[in-house]
Each structure stands twice: as structure tokens, then as C-alpha cells.
Amino acid sequence: MNGTNTLDLGEWHWMMHILQTIDVGLVVVDREYNVRVWNSFMENHSGISPEEASRSNLFEIFPDIQREWFQHKIDSVFLLGNRSYTLWEERPYVFKFKNYRPITSMADFMYQYTTLLPLKSTDDETSHVAIVIYDVTDIAVNRLALKDANTALEALSITDQMTQLFNRAHWENQLTNEYMRYNRRHDPVSLVMFDIDHFKKVNDTYGHHPGDLVIKAVAKTVLETKRETDIAGRYGGEEFGVILIGADAASTRFFAERLRKRVEALVVEADGHKINFTISLGIAEMSKEMKSHTHWLQCADAALYSSKRGGRNLTSTYTMDMKLDEGH
Ligand SMILES: Nc1nc2c(ncn2[C@@H]2O[C@H](COP(=O)(O)OP(=O)(O)OP(=O)(O)O)[C@@H](O)[C@H]2O)c(=O)[nH]1
Numbered sequence: 001m002n003g004t005n006t007l008d009l010g011e012w013h014w015m016m017h018i019l020q021t022i023d024v025g026l027v028v029v030d031r032e033y034n035v036r037v038w039n040s041f042m043e044n045h046s047g048i049s050p051e052e053a054s055r056s057n058l059f060e061i062f063p064d065i066q067r068e069w070f071q072h073k074i075d076s077v078f079l080l081g082n083r084s085y086t087l088w089e090e091r092p093y094v095f096k097f098k099n100y101r102p103i104t105s106m107a108d109f110m111y112q113y114t115t116l117l118p119l120k121s122t123d124d125e126t127s128h129v130a131i132v133i134y135d136v137t138d139i140a141v142n143r144l145a146l147k148d149a150n151t152a153l154e155a156l157s158i159t160d161q162m163t164q165l166f167n168r169a170h171w172e173n174q175l176t177n178e179y180m181r182y183n184r185r186h187d188p189v190s191l192v193m194f195d196i197d198h199f200k201k202v203n204d205t206y207g208h209h210p211g212d213l214v215i216k217a218v219a220k221t222v223l224e225t226k227r228e229t230d231i232a233g234r235y236g237g238e239e240f241g242v243i244l245i246g247a248d249a250a251s252t253r254f255f256a257e258r259l260r261k262r263v264e265a266l267v268v269e270a271d272g273h274k275i276n277f278t279i280s281l282g283i284a285e286m287s288k289e290m291k292s293h294t295h296w297l298q299c300a301d302a303a304l305y306s307s308k309r310g311g312r313n314l315t316s317t318y319t320m321d322m323k324l325d326e327g328h
Contacts, residue, residue, distance in 0.1 A: 025133030033058045045097040064096045077116045077129045086114040111140035160234040163219030171233025179293035182286045190252040193300040194281035195239040197312040210270035217268050225259045249285035249317050256281045256315040278313035298324040
């Protein structure tokens, strides 16, 4: 710039060159949203030349823009004379450009960070608004990939990999939550503990791999039998737990018996063998007498033990006369 704060022709020329070649989008609109500047970034990504864009209405040459929202944003800049921003996290783009870097980037479109700047005329009035568009696709894609990875990691940390049920740590946390919830609200909630009968014999007779297939088949049956709201976990090697939200002992028995019969009907084929097996189950409905979630578990275990003693392939419901094993 020269001393009088005006541009000579040479300076004007290179200023325009910078605006044209800079790697951000630059659009200037007047109060009627007619385009006055449309730089090469905009041309390259939209296919609309500056000649086509010049003096055309922004919303007519780019009908993809959400007009009501964006017009309101431009109007506020005219009215208040303040800058305004649009983050990609709130709205991925203003101008929908197809992403032009499919090899380096996974996104189908360009993520954008957009700034709206008031441009003042000599009388200090905002006569135009500059829209500056930054391509933030790489940042957005990396950030989103990180978020996905964290979600996957979180799922991994609570899932038993063999069965896809919750792992013991997470399931037991859920049990504690349900125990505490009951103490606040007293809505019925029941616990079913069960394990595979004579599972050691399955391993000893057929081997560890067929044994694993049996465990997986049981877990799959649990997932197919339980309700969406029920919480199923692998408690130990061949021991499982299901928390039934909103269910008393009687309705839990329907679930337990349905599960028992479905497992009884299963045939797992492994290494040329057809393997049949059964499960034994114990039910404990939560009550005010239960002193902790561990106590609740012990009651369900006592009922499970009663099923084992009764001959296996049975469902038993906890009663006060059952002896508790303090092992948990
Ligand atoms: N294949 C396989 N076996 C497992 C796994 N986890 C535990 N086991 C086996 O499960 C068996 C459990 O045996 P026990 O606790 O004696 O119970 P059981 O033979 O089922 O007898 P009851 O419960 O009294 O009917 C043991 O032999 C463990 O090695 C696993 O992930 N895969």
C-alpha cells in the first residue's frame, strides 16, 4: 500500500492475484446476496467460473446451500457488523463440494470451516460480506476416525470376545447399578445365573475347540432369548448371568425355562461329533433383604446349586432356606 492508504494499479494487480490463488475459498456478496468475488478455489471446486458467478445471486448459482439458515447468518453480519463462524462439527459444510482427494481422504465431500467477515464501505457501513471457506477435510476425517476408534475400543473393553456378551467386569458393574436402582425405586428386577452341565466332560470327551463352540452356542441362544433391556454377561468359563429388568421371579422363570429348553434342543457339530448338552439355572428376585449385589449373586448361585443337586437341566428359584456360598 502507498502512503495515502489507497492501492496503486500494480499493488491492486498482485492483491487480486493472491486472492485468486490462495488455497481458501473467497466469496464476496452484496446486500442482495449477489456475488461480487468468486476466487479460483471456488471455481476449481464448484466448476462455476467467476464470470458465471459474478453478479448472480449466490442462492441461485448454488442451490445446495441451506438458504434460510445461511441467509440469516449473512443478514446478522450486515446488521451487527460482527464476524461469524460455522464449525464443521456443527455443520460439515456450507458449499457442498465433492471431495477431490479420494486417495488421501475417506470423506465423500469437503468438510469446511467458514468465516463471514463484514466489509465496510468508506462511510463505515457494512456494504458487503466476505465468506471465507477453509478445507478442513483432513482434520475432520482424522478426528472422526479417532472417535470411531474410541467407540470401538470402548465396546471391546466391555465385551467378552468369545461370546460377544458383556464381560464379567462390565456385567458386574451393571449388576451393581441395578442393585442401587432397586434401592431407590423398588421396581422388580431379577437375576438368573446358569452354567453348562458336566462341561468338563464335554472338554474331556471332544476337546477344547468343540467345548468353545458349545459355549458360543449357549451365548447365541441367550442373545436370541433375552429381551433388549435384559443384560447378559459371561461370568466365568461356562457360567453366565442375565439381569432381567422389570421382571419378578415368576416371569423370570418363563425366560429361564424357555432358555433351558432351547439349549436342551441344541446340537453342536464339531470335528465330526454331534454334541448335546444342558444347562442348570438359578433365579433370585431382588428384595429389600439383599444387602449387596454380591448377596444377590450368592442367592442366585444358591438356587443354581439347588438345580445341580436336583439332577441338572433344571431351573430353581431362590428361597430363604437355601444355604449361601460366601465365595463371591
Ligand atoms: N472349552 C472351554 N472350556 C472352558 C472354558 N472356560 C472354562 N472351561 C472349562 O469348564 C469346565 C468347568 O467344569 P466344572 O466347573 O467342574 O463344571 P462342570 O463340569 O460343568 O460340572 P457341573 O457344573 O457340576 O455340571 C472346566 O473343565 C474348565 O476348564 C472355555 O472358555 N472353553
